[in-house]
Amino acid sequence: MRCMTESEMYEVDRKSAEDYLLPTTVLMENAGRALADGLKSKLSKEMRICVVTGPGNNGGDGYVLARTLLNEGYAVEVLETVTEAEMSTDEQLYRQIYLKYQGTLTKVDDVDVAAYLVDKDIIVDALFGIGLTGRVRAPFDQWIETINQSGKCVISLDVPSGVSSVAADDLLAIRANHTFIIEAPKPSLFIEATRPFYGEVTVVSIGLPKKELLQSSLTVWQQEDVKQTLQKREPFSHKGNYVHLLVIGGSAFMPGSVKLTSTGAYRTGAGLVTVMTSEEALPMLANGLNEVMYQPLEPEALTDEALAKYDVIACGMGLSETAAGRALLSRVLETKKPLVIDASGLNLLSEDLSRLERRQALTVLTPHPKEMARLSGLSVAAIKRQPFRVVADFAKAHQVYLVLKGAMTLSASPSGEININTTGNSGLSKGGSGDLLTGMVASRVLSDDTPLAGISNAVFLHGLAADLAVSDRHSSYDLTATEVSDYLGRSFQAVLRKNIQASINIK
Ligand SMILES: NC(=O)C1=CN([C@@H]2O[C@H](COP(=O)(O)OP(=O)(O)OC[C@H]3O[C@@H](n4cnc5c(N)ncnc54)[C@H](OP(=O)(O)O)[C@@H]3O)[C@@H](O)[C@H]2O)[C@@H](O)CC1
Ligand SMILES: Nc1ncnc2c1ncn2[C@@H]1O[C@H](COP(=O)(O)OP(=O)(O)O)[C@@H](O)[C@H]1O
Numbered sequence: 169m170r171c172m173t174e175s176e177m178y179e180v181d182r183k184s185a186e187d188y189l190l191p192t193t194v195l196m197e198n199a200g201r202a203l204a205d206g207l208k209s210k211l212s213k214e215m216r217i218c219v220v221t222g223p224g225n226n227g228g229d230g231y232v233l234a235r236t237l238l239n240e241g242y243a244v245e246v247l248e249t250v251t252e253a254e255m256s257t258d259e260q261l262y263r264q265i266y267l268k269y270q271g272t273l274t275k276v277d278d279v280d281v282a283a284y285l286v287d288k289d290i291i292v293d294a295l296f297g298i299g300l301t302g303r304v305r306a307p308f309d310q311w312i313e314t315i316n317q318s319g320k321c322v323i324s325l326d327v328p329s330g331v332s333s334v335a336a337d338d339l340l341a342i343r344a345n346h347t348f349i350i351e352a353p354k355p356s357l358f359i360e361a362t363r364p365f366y367g368e369v370t371v372v373s374i375g376l377p378k379k380e381l382l383q384s385s386l387t388v389w390q391q392e393d394v395k396q397t398l399q400k401r402e403p404f405s406h407k408g409n410y411v412h413l414l415v416i417g418g419s420a421f422m423p424g425s426v427k428l429t430s431t432g433a434y435r436t437g438a439g440l441v442t443v444m445t446s447e448e449a450l451p452m453l454a455n456g457l458n459e460v461m462y463q464p465l466e467p468e469a470l471t472d473e474a475l476a477k478y479d480v481i482a483c484g485m486g487l488s489e490t491a492a493g494r495a496l497l498s499r500v501l502e503t504k505k506p507l508v509i510d511a512s513g514l515n516l517l518s519e520d521l522s523r524l525e526r527r528q529a530l531t532v533l534t535p536h537p538k539e540m541a542r543l544s545g546l547s548v549a550a551i552k553r554q555p556f557r558v559v560a561d562f563a564k565a566h567q568v569y570l571v572l573k574g575a576m577t578l579s580a581s582p583s584g585e586i587n588i589n590t591t592g593n594s595g596l597s598k599g600g601s602g603d604l605l606t607g608m609v610a611s612r613v614l615s616d617d618t619p620l621a622g623i624s625n626a627v628f629l630h631g632l633a634a635d636l637a638v639s640d641r642h643s644s645y646d647l648t649a650t651e652v653s654d655y656l657g658r659s660f661q662a663v664l665r666k667n668i669q670a671s672i673n674i675k
């Protein structure tokens with residue numbers, strides 16, 4: 169499923185009108201009717217429904233929806249917040265049609281809005297859609313507050329009014345119980361500050377040309393995408409057909425990190441895994457995976473000849489941030505091997521990003537927001553406000569694959585394409601989850617249809633394993649990264665066999 173920015177959506181709108189000759193009024197009619205159809209699952213004929221309309225086309229959708237429901241015998245009326253002259257042309261048309269159908273209309277200036285809403289069961293929010301810029305201005309802000317304080321069930325059309333994809337610090341928006349989204353979710357559905365305003369979500373189609381919707385560079389990565397892009401394991405294959413991963417990291421005080429990374433790699437399809445770690449950490453790994461080969465971390469082991477047998481290097485988990493660690497990362501960056509960098513490796517990399525420009529092989533960086541802040545020089549708050557832009561800009565500027573980890577992990581390619589992940593839960597908010605993921609990413613990045621698909625598959629399966637663990641014998645409280653790795657088998661089975669995700673699974 170595609171995700172579309174507001175400007176991409178307006179571009180599809182423009183093309184639909186100019187290239188496909190679809191009148192904008194037809195799209196509004198389709199939108200209002202599709203939204204009404206979706207909404208009906210929440211309604212009964214006994215409920216009193218109030219549609220609150222604003223000045224733009226979102227309000228126009230509201231009039232179409234109100235007329236559609238009225239015509240089918242629902243108890244619906246409209247509360248309008250602007251004069252007819254202040255409405256968009258298409259909205260004016262549908263307001264008039266609503267009146268021809270004998271629809272009831274009340275103006276906000278004629279009532280005490282809070283009192284007017286008291287006997288309503290459902291409030292439909294058609295105040296603002298994707299055309300909102302900045303914070304909601306007066307006098308609309310007071311009605312948003314009144315609706316939020318009403319305690320009623322609120323349904324938003326397209327987006328909760330007040331939400332835009334650049335989350336303001338003093339955001340004022342409708343807190344919807346449910347949002348019916350037109351054609352494709354907008355980035356604000358996946359941003360921490362704006363996600364809660366949406367409530368439950370349903371995406372409805374209004375007949376925009378699919379070909380144009382597919383132009384978007386943002387994809388919500390789902391089960392079907394994993395299924396389509398995951399490399400098949402051939403019956404006559406041998407371990408040499410799959411990735412040989414070299415894991416570099418771990419130290420006396422953090423030996424477990426590389427254990428988790430190598431487990432993640434093997435459990436995600438790698439053919440061979442070698443761990444190179446410090447002399448002190450080696451004895452502590454004696455009870456590690458039987459399948460892993462171990463080697464002491466010596467700089468001479470990092471020559472091009474010695475590295476020839478490896479397909480990918482994963483570097484940085486549990487690495488000590490000392491002069492030795494620094495020298496090691498520099499050497500690894502100079503190799504021509506595909507490289508996944510995580511944790512301490514990212515912090516050491518932040519000291520001099522120009523080394524990325526000199527790289528001659530694929531590079532994947534897997535920061536959480538704090539590591540991203542070090543890499544980009546931006547604050548964590550600024551990254552969280554505009555994660556899509558930050559991720560795309562950084563990946564393009566440094567020509568790297570970038571995985572910004574979080575509740576909705578974003579994986580970007582050097583061309584700025586972004587895949588959004590919606591699996592996972594707070595059981596993953598624990599030390600070790602990231603180490604596990606790094607091994608999984610390294611195992612898939614060269615194996616699937618494209619590097620971005622491989623990375624996104626790893627992120628999806630990692631989150632899904634945690635979701636399956638929590639729906640089985642764990643909770644988000646007790647779950648550990650080691651247990652997440654135990655559920656990777658179930659995660660693959662679920663993806664390969666069942667249709668677990670018919671629509672977006674958003675927490
Ligand atoms: N292809 C599709 O997806 C289709 C989408 N459709 C629907 O159209 C919706 C987009 O419609 P839209 O472009 O008219 O914008 P919308 O959000 O209704 O409001 C704009 C109005 O708000 C005002 N305004 C702006 N900022 C403000 C602020 N901070 N505080 C106060 N006011 C502010 C702005 O005033 P201005 O800033 O211009 O002075 C203008 O008057 C979309 O979400 C979907 O529901 C379908 O109908 C058809 C196909
Ligand atoms: N609330 C959450 N919902 C979904 N996934 C989460 C959540 N919290 C953390 N994660 C995932 O867990 C992993 C944590 O990685 P990281 O912060 O690097 O942890 P570590 O300390 O283990 O290295 C990431 O893949 C992140 O996306």
Ligand SMILES: [K+]
Nearest residue numbers: 296325327329
């Ligand atoms: K709305």
